[in-house]
Amino acid sequence: MSILHGPTIPFPADSTIPQLFAEQVRERPDAVAVVDGAHQVTYAELDERSNRLARLLCARGVRPEARVGVLLDRGHELVTAVLAVLKAGGAYVPVGPGHPPERRREMLADAEATVRVTREDLRLAAAWPSTPLPLPADSRTQAYVLFTSGSTGRPKGVMVEHRSVLRLVCGTDYVAFGPDERMAQVADPSFDAFTFEIWGALLHGGTLCVIPTETLLTPGALGPALAERRITTMFLTSALFNEVMADRPDSFAALRNLLVGGDVVDVSRARTLVDSPRDARPARLVNGYGPTEATTFAVCGPIESVPADAMSVPIGRPIANTSCYLLDAGLRPVADGATGELFIGGPGVARGYAGLPEETQERFLPDPFATEPGARMYRTGDLVRCRPDGMLEFVGRVDDQVKIRGHRVEPGEVEAALGRHPDLRQLAVVVDGAAGERRLVAHVVPATPGTRPAGLREFLAARLPEWMIPSAFVVHPALPLTATGKIDRAALPTAPADGSDADAVSPRTDLERELAELTAELLGLASVGVTDDFFALGGHSLLAMRLVSRVNDRFATEVALGEFLHDPTVVRLAAEVSRDR
Known part of the structure; x- marks a missing residue:
């Protein structure tokens, strides 16, 4: 039929x-x-x-x-x-x-x-x-x-x-x-x-x-x-x-x-x-x-x-x-x-x-x-x-359109918005992850030294809704090209599992260490700093919901999601857990 x-x-x-x-x-x-x-x-x-x-x-x-x-x-x-x-x-x-x-x-x-x-x-x-x-x-x-x-x-x-x-x-x-x-x-x-x-x-x-x-x-x-x-x-x-x-x-x-x-x-x-x-x-x-x-x-x-x-x-x-x-x-x-x-x-x-x-x-x-x-x-x-x-039965797509947390996203629109950044020479936005866990990854080649992922995320946050902002920004000296001179998206490397900044603040207490490990595990990162912004590391509202749920189960607390969203850091999470306990 x-x-x-x-x-x-x-x-x-x-x-x-x-x-x-x-x-x-x-x-x-x-x-x-x-x-x-x-x-x-x-x-x-x-x-x-x-x-x-x-x-x-x-x-x-x-x-x-x-x-x-x-x-x-x-x-x-x-x-x-x-x-x-x-x-x-x-x-x-x-x-x-x-x-x-x-x-x-x-x-x-x-x-x-x-x-x-x-x-x-x-x-x-x-x-x-x-x-x-x-x-x-x-x-x-x-x-x-x-x-x-x-x-x-x-x-x-x-x-x-x-x-x-x-x-x-x-x-x-x-x-x-x-x-x-x-x-x-x-x-x-x-x-x-x-x-x-x-x-x-x-x-x-x-x-x-x-x-x-x-x-x-x-x-x-x-x-x-x-x-x-x-x-x-x-x-x-x-x-x-x-x-x-x-x-x-x-x-x-x-x-x-x-x-x-x-x-x-x-x-x-x-x-x-x-x-x-x-x-x-x-x-x-x-x-x-x-x-x-x-x-x-x-x-x-x-x-x-x-x-x-x-x-x-x-x-x-x-x-x-x-x-x-x-x-x-x-x-x-x-x-x-x-x-x-x-x-x-x-x-x-x-x-x-x-x-x-x-x-x-x-x-x-x-x-x-x-x-x-x-x-x-x-x-x-x-x-x-x-x-x-x-x-x-759904089988797939004929184009690059994907669903990110229920929203239709064209990677081309994200690329167009990121392309307005004055300090990027090359860029490609791709999708990785299985259905239900898909995420956007931006691969960029800066035109000038010193371009940082946090700055690129902030740039896009002023132009796109939260669900269209890439979870990871990967900086390259150059992007791979096909024989015809186009960006070879299939050859782009997997985003590295370490989104923590070199200046990240290490955990200072056992509670902060345990919460940092939970956060890093959820985000698929090697480590996170206790003052790192959860969303700048690739988090989103549903992942925040999952994190708070795990924290409450682990520590038998009732930390409110809103408190974490107001200040999405391990430091704030540790303070809320301590207060509730």
Whole structure:
């Protein structure tokens, strides 16, 4: 089978997000729409707050197809803002705090988002009337623009229409939404899982429950938080799922649905969960696959068992109102069981890339297998095969794109950013590590002596989000070249397992020595100094979570992850362990 169709299920393809939200406001005005710490916002309150802000946005010139930058952290104010943008007829462009200022400016400029929403605008909006505006009626209007990594050196803004969002959360067959659902909100707003979370809850009368980032990343804190908030459905990236499973595998016991995706699901972690006693695991574990260009999910599959000899977990089958085609280089269906490039069709396919007509034409092609006039299919670049049971299995990529902790990363974009450094003569950014543990490594040739990895990392931190910064910077006198004069990436050496600076401070106590050894082991380094910055040595937030978990297990302490993130050094970790003990 190389052409697969999900079931055809009626969904409100001619409606818009504000129209369906208005129906929920009429049916259950006093039901809680959003829970954010001490804040509980009902449907009627959210409706009124978003109406006020929508009127302010309209006064600033927001009209259908206008793009509005939303510069807010996760929380009830963010929900108000994106709903207000849609009510004003615009498309929201979420630019979260995980992006450095220069990248935010680039994204907003590329999206042509001349109007922006900040917390100050929410305060100003309080003076505007809360009466409803005429609701936008065109389901083919843009709803939002999300940016993904671009091989040309700049991120690409994916334009998604209202119809595509409604195909994701209405008439679904991969999960059932309803007013009794309490949806966890954990995704960064610039990550497309946010679409599933917010509209899966609010267009069905459910409750969106914001989980604080520190709770999400603190070992042992997630499970109690999910139980306390009575969460029924949650999506986690595969990387975070793996970390939680390694530390507290019973964290998801209270859930009705746990969806995992964003990268290859770890076989052993999935097997551990599905083999757990029924009262220690969620009722359903679902593998969710889909690029941003196909509106979050295109393929899903329940994970009910994982055989002992399984080498991978299948990604599933096309969800309702979605088609998948496995094609060869000539865009012909491959033979049954053969590997082909995955193309996705149906109303979930996005409009294209904002301001990039050539890239849009390259990736969004006419769909020769569809009956709808003008239908298009999206070329994913993913290689998959169809198993005899009809389940799709991920095989690899046709290009260099990789997933780093659930985020799409084009090494070419990282190279382009690093190439702006004035003191580099040659550079190459490559990927090493297996699925789920992949990392970026930058190999550089300085133009002048004295260029240090710490300075290069600082340079990139001002331009790229944390997940796009290489874990290691290797300085060379020259990079190997092929016979044609190009950099021979295959001949680049493995990054050395010693990231500690020559001026590193050695441990001064037994506790510091033990913590330094734990940190070095986790980072794969020969040693670390007690004042070395964990992130400058190649660490990231999930590794920090793992380190704090190991420290707490070793010393029977309850060190908070936030304390370490505030000062990511062995010295601070030793101080927190001593204080807790």
